[in-house]
Amino acid sequence: MKKYDILVIGSGGGTKLVTPPSKLGYKVAILEKDRLGGTCLNRGCIPSKMLIHPAEILTQAKDVSKFQLNIPGPFSVDFKTLVERVSATVDADSDSIIPAYEKNPNIDFYPHEGRFIENKVVKVNGELLTADRIFIAAGCRPSIPDIPGLAGTPYMTSREALRRTELPKKLLVIGGGYIGLELGFAYSAFGSKTTFIVRNRMLSHEDKDIVDGFEKAFSKREDVRLGTEVKKVDYQNGIFRLECKNSKETYILEGDALLVATGIKPNTDWLDLQHTDIQTNEKGYIKTNEYLETTADGVYALGDIIGKYFFRHSVNFEGEFLFNSLYVDKHRTPVEYPPVPHAVFTYPQVAAVGKTEQQLKEEGTEYISAINPYSSSATGMARLSEDQFVKILVSPKTRKVLGAHIVGEEASNLIHLFILLMTMGGTLDDLLKMIYVHPALPEIARNAARKAREILSSS
Structure with missing residues (x-):
């Protein structure tokens, strides 16, 4: 040995x-x-x-x-x-x-x-x-769902989708998580007619307002089938045929490629x-x-x-x-995680750090919510931004940000303002002490903080 x-x-x-x-x-x-x-x-x-x-x-x-x-x-x-x-x-x-x-x-x-x-x-x-x-x-x-007919077909997981060199004409994506959405978005942008089949809702673990906002924005560009379950898969002569069922009907979707992204x-x-x-x-x-x-x-x-x-x-x-x-250090020490952020690289992007509104409600934590659209800022006006916003959840007692959630362009960059603030234990007032470059993207986050301050002042 x-x-x-x-x-x-x-x-x-x-x-x-x-x-x-x-x-x-x-x-x-x-x-x-x-x-x-x-x-x-x-x-x-x-x-x-x-x-x-x-x-x-x-x-x-x-x-x-x-x-x-x-x-x-x-x-x-x-x-x-x-x-x-x-x-x-x-x-x-x-x-x-x-x-x-x-x-x-x-x-x-x-x-x-x-x-x-x-x-x-x-x-x-x-x-x-x-x-x-x-x-x-x-x-x-990747975790593969037990859908009748799926096993043995040449479906893709994320591994195969990242190495495929032939662009499919019609791509079917099963799953509404970040992996399926990111890769499906890329294929769609490159020219594949892409359909997203989602059993419940997209990005269901995100804050509820982000889920609503993302689905609205994403569905304007993409073919999204929410509340839809794939009951059966058939593959013949290079074509996938998916039997899909929602609350109203059962129908068939066809495509020459299938991406399965239903979890890990x-x-x-x-x-x-x-x-x-x-x-x-x-x-x-x-x-x-x-x-x-x-x-x-x-x-x-x-x-x-x-x-x-x-x-x-x-x-x-x-x-x-x-x-x-x-x-x-050679010292047995418990791990203490700072706020752990994440982002979804679709168009628009999604990014978050801290608690969702649902989590705060379940915990019984007191909070106020402030939402600021990209459009109510100079850079948002310049970008003609639609359906994009910053949401922050703030403690009325400590004035600390409990959660920050963004759906919009460059959300993965913008979220770092809140990551730093929360990691350093800063407050809403610290965020508003800064001088922001005008007109730049972080002003959108500042405006959300201003709204939160107004809510706190009036309560």
């Missing part, structure tokens, strides 16, 4: 526990059966945003007539070359990790899966490995955790305590596989926390 100081399963957020401790002299084993870099680099946030950015440019270009601009069309995309460029870029980034590991005498890379045979013993390609500490960052994969599931079933004391919850996510420790001594878990937050920025935070607490 080969012994290490650290054994890491998964090369996404798990990388935060590979190179940094190796530079301190710790011997590290890293296990990855897929491409190095994890979901984000290879089949997630990075390649998807490399597709979405040109899709956003194209979407804005199609609207230039409202600015009295006349740019000759029709617009088109060299889809094959675009996808090949994106794939080559992320592959080169992934491939660059191996030489760095090979040059580091304290890192051993195992391009294989690892399965537990005991609490701290992992079998890797016939070898047995153990370590003083094991970190599980094995992530999640943890990769715990690939680890043989039944041979250990590591416990999972009813959905298969690994249980961890406030130190990110599992129920097996010396084994930690982080990232998607623990089911807390599903973002690369959150697992990066967890990895850095574990490195600093265990190998720099």
Whole structure:
């Protein structure tokens, strides 16, 4: 059996526990059966945003007539070359990790899966490995619904959709979460006639006003079927036929491509955790305590596989926390998350940090709500913004922002004003002390803060 100081399963957020401790002299084993870099680099946030950015440019270009601009069309995309460029870029980034590991005498890379045979013993390609500490960052994969006829058809998940080099004429998307919406939006912008089939509502975990606003704005451009369930899938001669049912009727949708984006599931079933004391919850996510420790001594878990937050920025935070607490400070410390934000890179974008109005109501927390449309600002007027707004939820007692929610252009950038404010424990008054560049996008957020101040003053 080969012994290490650290054994890491998964090369996404798990990388935060590979190179940094190796530079301190710790011997590290890293296990990855897929491409190095994890979901984000290879089949997630990075390649998807490399597709979405040109899709956003194209979407804005199609609207230039409202600015009295006349740019000759029709617009088109060299889809094959675009996808090949994106794939080559992320592959080169992934491939660059191996030489760095090979040059580091304290890192051993195992391009294989690892399965537990005991609490701290992992079998890797016939070898047995153990370590003083094991970190599980094995992530999640797409969850495929049990729809009659779907199995065995050439449907796409996010993985295939990011590598497809042929632009479909008609794309069907099952799912109303951010993965299906982002990729479906990109395909639609590039010219695929895209239909989104959503069982309930889009982005259902967002604040209720954001859900309403997003559905209104997104549905103006896209074919959206809310409250619709796919009852059956048929695939013949290159065509998908979906039997769809809503509250009023049953009908057929056809397309030459199908993207299934109905959620994710943890990769715990690939680890043989039944041979250990590591416990999972009813959905298969690994249980961890406030130190990110599992129920097996010396084994930690982080990232998607623990089911807390599903973002690369959150697992990066967890990895850095574990490195600093265990190998720099060398002091057992509970993890304290600052406000964890997120964004959806559709058109318009969605971004949020903190609590939703629904959550505050359920908790019985006192709050006031203020909404400011993009259009009631100079930059919003310049952009001719419609159906876009900033919403903030503020505590009347502390005047702190409890939640901030945005649907609109550059929401993923604008939200950082609130992320900083909430992280630093600032108040509404701190936000209004600033001098804002005029006319710039953050003035929209400032105007929402002004509305909140007026509400507080009158109450």
